[in-house]
Amino acid sequence: MPKSIWILLITMTMSITGASFLWPLNAIIIHEELGKSLTIAGFILLLNSAAGACGNLVGGRLFDGIGSYHTLIIALSIATGSACLLAFQHSFYYYMFLLMGIGFGSGMMIPALYALAGSLWPEGGRRPFNAIYVSQNVGVALGTALIGIIAQNELTNVFRANALMHVVLFIFVIFAFRGLEARGATTQVKETREKIPFRVHYRIHALILISIAFVICWMGYTQWQANVSVHTQNLGISLGSYSLFWTVNGLMIVCAQPMLAWVIRKWIQKLKAQMIVGVFLFALSFLVLTQAEQFSIFMVAMIILTIGEMFIWPAVPTVASQLAPKGREGFYQGLVNSVAMVGRMIGPVFGGFIVDMYSIYVLFYVLVGMLIVSIPFLLIYDTPLKKQIEQTTHAPKL
Numbered sequence: 001m002p003k004s005i006w007i008l009l010i011t012m013t014m015s016i017t018g019a020s021f022l023w024p025l026n027a028i029i030i031h032e033e034l035g036k037s038l039t040i041a042g043f044i045l046l047l048n049s050a051a052g053a054c055g056n057l058v059g060g061r062l063f064d065g066i067g068s069y070h071t072l073i074i075a076l077s078i079a080t081g082s083a084c085l086l087a088f089q090h091s092f093y094y095y096m097f098l099l100m101g102i103g104f105g106s107g108m109m110i111p112a113l114y115a116l117a118g119s120l121w122p123e124g125g126r127r128p129f130n131a132i133y134v135s136q137n138v139g140v141a142l143g144t145a146l147i148g149i150i151a152q153n154e155l156t157n158v159f160r161a162n163a164l165m166h167v168v169l170f171i172f173v174i175f176a177f178r179g180l181e182a183r184g185a186t187t188q189v190k191e192t193r194e195k196i197p198f199r200v201h202y203r204i205h206a207l208i209l210i211s212i213a214f215v216i217c218w219m220g221y222t223q224w225q226a227n228v229s230v231h232t233q234n235l236g237i238s239l240g241s242y243s244l245f246w247t248v249n250g251l252m253i254v255c256a257q258p259m260l261a262w263v264i265r266k267w268i269q270k271l272k273a274q275m276i277v278g279v280f281l282f283a284l285s286f287l288v289l290t291q292a293e294q295f296s297i298f299m300v301a302m303i304i305l306t307i308g309e310m311f312i313w314p315a316v317p318t319v320a321s322q323l324a325p326k327g328r329e330g331f332y333q334g335l336v337n338s339v340a341m342v343g344r345m346i347g348p349v350f351g352g353f354i355v356d357m358y359s360i361y362v363l364f365y366v367l368v369g370m371l372i373v374s375i376p377f378l379l380i381y382d383t384p385l386k387k388q389i390e391q392t393t394h395a396p397k398l
Helices: 005-020 027-033 037-068 068-088 092-120 129-148 159-185 204-222 227-234 239-257 255-265 271-289 294-325 330-356 358-380 385-391
Strands: none
Touching: 005 092, 005 129, 005 159, 027 037, 027 092, 037 068, 037 092, 037 255, 068 092, 068 159, 092 159, 092 294, 092 330, 129 159, 129 239, 129 294, 129 385, 204 227, 204 239, 204 255, 204 294, 204 330, 204 385, 227 239, 227 330, 227 358, 227 385, 239 294, 239 330, 255 294, 271 294, 294 330, 330 358
16 A cells, blocks of 8 residues: 555544544443433433534535645644543533534544545555555554553543543644645645536435445444343343454454455455445344344354445445545545444434334344345446446446
8 A cells, every 4th residue: 555545544543542442431431420321421422423423524525625634633623622621621511512522523534534545546446445444443442452451540541541642643643644635636636616406416316325325234233332232231141242242343354354355356346246245244144133142143143244344334435435526525425424423323222212112123123124125225326327427438437
């Protein structure tokens, strides 16, 4: 990979490492340290996710308007300022608003990094987005592994660790991205764009169809962090065993990349096929969960889910990058990342409602049905665009 992509990966890893000091402990801190109910904790986390979704959209638009360097500086100014204030003041209302500030600033960074990856290495295809996906999981592994050391004496030490990581990241971006912006300048040239009516804006139509499948996948994925975790406890599976599912998930994502690359080269080269295979594997994992009552079956379901996410998670931003016209890369990346955030927001609420009204097994079958229904959206997403391509003889390879 080009050196510029490695700089993006370091940035993403540092950002996610800092975030991973907080997200596993947020609910515990709100409930135990601040004395609020789990309902209030859930509401604050929803606000954090909503701020992140708004940050995705704003960051994408800023990338298109002022470029990656200034977008990242603004994003990190908001996130770092919020993190530093939180390190010294974390009473309830400060916690709520500063957590939203961190979510908004961090959310602004993500589409800028994805859009820049596609701009700096367009010939890389899926590879820069897959590398970013892996770097995110490295950050999660590092952050969650360090929590035990950081919070050993005092739980709120994670606030100071998060602030320190943001300060280091801010300094790194100031120096590392100044030259990167210059090298990427030729890809950041803005073109005067004619307003296209929505009814014939086939690139946006394609992105919307993909986003429908993407949000359904995220709604299913978040069940493992919410309702499936409770379900395993009810079946007598220990918390340590449950955490092992995520250990395997992270190890597979980092270590199985060569095998996955070989499978894609040999059998599943098209991005559309990769997304469809990923959705099928998601559906299969929830079918397995309908029969799971012991640890080994849950582990099989997690392995299938992990393989599915390895196909679909990097493929969606890759397609968004290919669909984006010149000067709109940030907007397209911001849209798909905000869609993912929406899936993470509504997934636990949707799942909890189904479980409360019916049962966890009904939820699994509903998710299987939703995932199967989403596949036609992926099958047809580029059909109108292909017709337009045939007429104009222009367009990306999809």
